[in-house]
Amino acid sequence: MNNRQKQEEILRISGVNARKCMKCGKCSATCPAYDEMEYHPHEFVYMVETGDIDRLMASQSLYKCLSCFACVDRCPRGVQPFKLIEAVRLMNIRKQGNNHMTANDIPSILDDDMPQQAIVSAFRKYTK
């Protein structure tokens, strides 16, 4: 996958239009994990917009994001920075191999305590 394709894939997975960002920095202002990160939410958006994908995928900042959605809630432009971060994480996970899960695997791993959301989420993460 070349850089351009990766960029498009991230935008496709996230459903985000990075061009809507007006660079106000409210996402980074609101982020509780700011100090832990190498690249901050507004930089995530900018790096995706400009196609600086490899550095982003290699960054440990991805895993510092708490998925608290504060940036999504407060972005005045509706850019949803978190969804981009999540999409980059998924790119990394999916890069590691083929499908980790098929629909046929589900009955064997189901148990009563498992929230349905976890199954859906696992599908999103582990299925290409």
Place this chain on the structure above:
Amino acid sequence: MQRIGVFVCWCGSNIAGTVDVHAVAEALKTEPGVVFSTDYQYMCSQAGQNIIKDAIRDYRLTGVVVCSCSPRMHEVTFRKTASQAGLNPYMVEIANIREQCSWVHKDVPTGTEKAIILGRAAVAKVNLNAPLTPGESLVIKRALVIGGGIAGIQTALDIADAGFPVDIVEKQPTIGGKMAQLDKTFPTLDCAACILTPKMVDAAQNENIRILSYSEVEKVGGFVGNFEVTIRKKARYVKEDICTGCGACVEKCPMKKVPNEFNLGMDNRRAVYIPFAQAVPKVATIDPNYCNMLKNGKCGLCARVCTAGAIDYTQKDELITEKYGAIVVATGYNPISLDKFDEFAYNQSKDVISSLEFERLTNAAGPTAGKLVRPSDGKHPHTIVFVQCVGSRCDACAEKGKEYCSKICCMYTAKHAMLTRDKYPDTEVYVFYIDVRTPGKNFDEFYRRAVEEYGVHYVKGMVGKVSPEGDTLKVQASDLISGKQLHIDADLVVLAAAIEPDASARPLATMLTASMDTNDFFTEAHPKLRPVESPTAGVFLSGACQGPKDIPETVSQAGAAASKVIGLLVKDKLTTNPCVAQSNELMCNGCSSCELVCPYGAITYIDKEFRMPDRSIQIRRVAQVNPAVCQGCGACTVACPSGAMDLNGFKSEQIIAEVDAICR
């Protein structure tokens, strides 16, 4: 049979870039009735118009088709050209091959094909056109200005100055509007009251101006030059002509806990009140929601202390009907509600305030007599954080906020920051901005002065959240230049709230049949060339009701609107549009369908005697159109089940001929 000339305009490359204009002229030559067809670079130019005039003469044309821009742009121009050459102006048809053709198509063959079809339709219509003669209507030489802020006051003063009577309708008890609440005004820092109150007094003393305060427009009828407006003068329970504004009633009123809207609820007023010392008219008003006498008949103190005997608890709303030649809308703006912005803790802390509240806090006539203190504990704030763009420049789909830039916030925030540093040098001032937008004469210099001379900390970034902790406000923000997240302990946070049109604007627009945009700002007739006129004839726009504006801009626009009104009122008569509805009495069956759909009330029914073939007399109920009121919208022609209604200039057979020509 008509003798029609076709004139295809290139509009430089605007049309010629996507439409093969020679081919269009050539193709239309063979249409029925066409005796002459040509194309030219700029048909609206003097030379272009001469081509039309010469052709009318040389080819004895009876009809003209101009394939050019929208008729909204140049129909009037070409009608004038035709009439100068002796042709009835209503024998001119415009085929819009620019906005509806060349601008929306990308390739030449498609554009050309469509242009030919549009031209063909226009030719088919002209073949059935008949000369029309416009009528005349009288102009009532009186103007109505709706809204008594700086926009309305300035417009009224300028119209009155030209010698025409003007009424200002203001829904508050006093004129003055938002400007009366401001402290100083950028970029020269003169005090708002010092420059506004003389104008308010001028308006009150001008013999051509009548101020209808505490009043609202209830109903609008009529048309340009002849509007009939019903105004509700709300009961203020004080006789306006007797009250001297001495304030004795206010002093004695025992109901002291009424939130004072003039100070944005930051202090209280009495149930009987005068909004501020320089109010015009300086007359007391009793608030019926709080007055004990009006609520339960117990009190009556104000009536007892009023030496003039002006208090009247039995007063009722009064309806005034007046005729006007022109109407100016000057309904202004309001800051948006900040309730949805939880992240800034506006509803949690008294020390998070809006910029308009900050104006009142620093205003010598405000709740603190101009001393800048924290609303919560009255202490002097040592660190103030200003947040720009709160609710402005938001995404169209966002639930909170507006899509547009509110335009005035950058400048007033620079003003607030500068004045604070000037008066209280021990106070640190931070301004968080996304962009600093200061176009305007001496505006950027003003902002730079705040930074360079007064040491205001401008930080590129946004505040993410404000959390009240003890008596400080923890502000978490980003500094995008240094790449840091800032944590500031602030004493006061000021939010530059977006502005929106006043809530009264939308119902008013409906009454005036004036159009609005999605943000409820009034639409101008042309964004560049007719900025103070509404597309509805006789309705003009002044101030922030048309879009966010500062005071200098509002005053210039107010003057412009006034000059347009004066231009209308100096005319004794207006030519009316002859393209009005006409009913064929022989076909009319008196069903009233047209009367019910007519938005202008132009249709009435009369009983008319008809002589039948057997010489007997029959009385039948038939529709009659008042051509002075009819606006030619055509609703009645569609509603009429018997086909008796027709629109001059747009007769059903003409429309069908156009459709046939397109489908051919």
